[in-house]
Amino acid sequence: MSPLLSPSSRSSRTSFRALAPAVALVLAPLALTACSGDDEAPAPAGATEPAAAPSSSAPSLPKGVKPAAVPTKVANDVDDRKNVVMSGCKATDGGWGATGTATNPGKEDVTYKVTVFFTTTAATTINSASTEVDVKAGDTVKWDAAKKFTAPDEMLCVLRGVAAD
Template sequence: MSHPRNRIAALAAVAIAVCLLATACTGTPAPGPTTARPTATGIAGLPTGVQQATDVPTDVPNTPELRKNVALASCEKADGGWRAGGTASNPTDTAVDYTITVFFTTDTGTVLGTADTTVSVGAKEKKDWTATAALTPAPKTVCVLRGVG
């Protein structure tokens, strides 16, 4: 058996260690960096007047066999919004209807508006298409061919 004085010394050492640990956890926090944090007005966002789209479709028809026949050739400002355009080709022997969906975004991917159009293309023919959305464009508005069904 151990001597009672040894047990008391061991208990005292444990008690001191617990007190030191507890004191270290409840001390005053160290001062943080002195650099100023950006305010909400200093954080990059959409330019004044430009708004994010609120009704963005999530279930857009997109069939790879049809999509390969549709080209996006233009992306430009239109009266009251933005317009995308291109061509739809039909390599088959029967007429095809293409439903084309375009998202208009900022250069960083924020969706500003959407548009869709349906174009009927006869057998072995090619047709131009356009899709226009009413929106306030960003300085760098991008047209994204989101789906072809």
């Protein structure tokens, strides 16, 4: 051990204790600098920066298709959603539509609000439609939600929300 730091005598211990905070203040920034250094070695003289990797971008909308404003807050109740099934998604006259069934397992009549988002095959939401489905207690009924808009040849339908009124 170094004679300056050795606690072999009372005066050395006092000096060490007095110097300890100062030593800590000097060493702390050095320790932090050592931990936050750049992991890469410096480039040799005359080296060039590597080319940036090409970035990916979202696919553009199909020609003639313009996205509409879609609801950002859609009521969706997990228990109600279990009672509604979307079984169809197809082009309609001048737009797109979804179909399905709604079941009411309860003892009182219920009205479900069903919201469907229409998206491109790349999952870009183009438009939406909502419908209210009245279902008597213990019954199952068919529903459809459609919207007129310019749509590409292929679309997806997303059952975005179901909630009983």
